Amino acid sequence: MLTLKVITENKEEVIRRLAKKRFNGAEIIEQVVELDSKRRALQTTLDANSAEMNNLSKVIGDLFKQGKQAEAADAKTKTAELKEAIKTLGADLDATEKKLNELLVTIPNLPHESVPEGKGAEDNLVERTGGQMPNLPEDAMPHWDLAKKYDLIDFEMGVKITGAGFPVYKGKGARLQRALINFFLDNAREAGYLEVQPPYVVNAASGYGTGQLPDKEGQMYHCQVDDFYLIPTAEVPVTNMYRDVILQESELPIKNTAYSACFRREAGSYGKDVRGLNRLHQFDKVEIVRIDTPEHSYESLTEMVNYVQTLVDKLELPWRILRLCGGDMSFTSAITFDFEVFAAAQKRWLEVSSVSNFESYQANRLKCRFKSEDKKTQLCHTLNGSALALPRIVAALLENNQTPDGILIPKALVPYTGFENI
């Protein structure tokens, strides 16, 4: 969430910048500012009352020690009133802070100045493109048909044992998954990311820390007995490693990578978007996460985007990078670049990565801070990106590389698959 300082000190600017995200903040910002000044006033009065109470208690203690029972009893009568006031003020303060917090979590992050105006996906800017478009015959098959033809993925079996969106990978299909995971992890490690293996299930505090809660409660699978959530991305457990942590500036930037299965309910999606591997409830992804200083975070962002580009290049897929417009960006992001690869049989661009800088928005909730060289404690910037999500990569690989003699595996991947074609 945004810091109170930013909101109260730059009211007009915050409202203006929120408008780019299609968020009308005028009223809510006004409420926040009002509640904050109420909060300050309450705090000041409460502190004064508490100070008086503390003093009085000390005096009473001394009187008892000196054996002045009567005077002590007299002083005691004065405390009742103070006590009552402290209780009321405290409750009032709690209620005010709670309300303030409830408002704050409904305000999205401010978009970076370089984020383009726009309503939705159609307004995103193509930043750059690369890779070779394949030349497929008219009767080229979409990946779901190829998966059946070569017995790589059994969607019906997944339906039988779980439900739609939980495919079963088989044979070379399963080996391709494993190869891609290792390929992505090895590349990330070589690029300086520390590999971690996090839990796939997190508690509510972690969901709250990265902003899935309370915002996207309905999008996560929830284990009600233990109040745990299945992770929608490794970003959640990995970023939460740094919750309530004060880092040293010398430790930054922290670079972590993690493979995980990801679980998303995807409530409300439908139609051609969900065909085959295009949208699943369970999928595999390798994530990269960075914790950085505010001064260096945009340099980190560029490095991450360039890194993801090397992956799609090695996989020889046609790709493009989109700079998301204000209306299409996620709630918590300050700037986001999406990577899409072209699936030539479907003739569709498929999103395979999303690289974002959250600036201090996540860090503020996480209480992830660092101590700078001059001993000041301040909020970190957090960034993350997919590097990469598997299913749509597999879809594009199968579709684009189909030949009458089978499906060709890109050279860079062969050492991982152990086979050159399917």
Added chain:
RNA sequence: GGAGAGAUGGCAGAGUGGUCGAUUGCGGCGGUCUUGAAAACCGUUGUACCGCAAGGUACCAGGGGUUCGAAUCCCUUUCUCUCCGCCA
């Protein structure tokens, strides 16, 4: 799942009603000494909020209670550890 023990500052570990934001050790930081380092010695070392400041307030797992006063007593929730059971 059953029984027991516990949760205190970066870590270890004292503290059982006021003088405790908290002894001490380790670690960290600064300094003395040294060609440099180590050792030794000296000093320093949590976070948040309010306040222009001086200063004040809160925090000893979370929540509630008793009391003029709670790290300390009571209730409760969560978590951790040990033993037993089950099990990859």
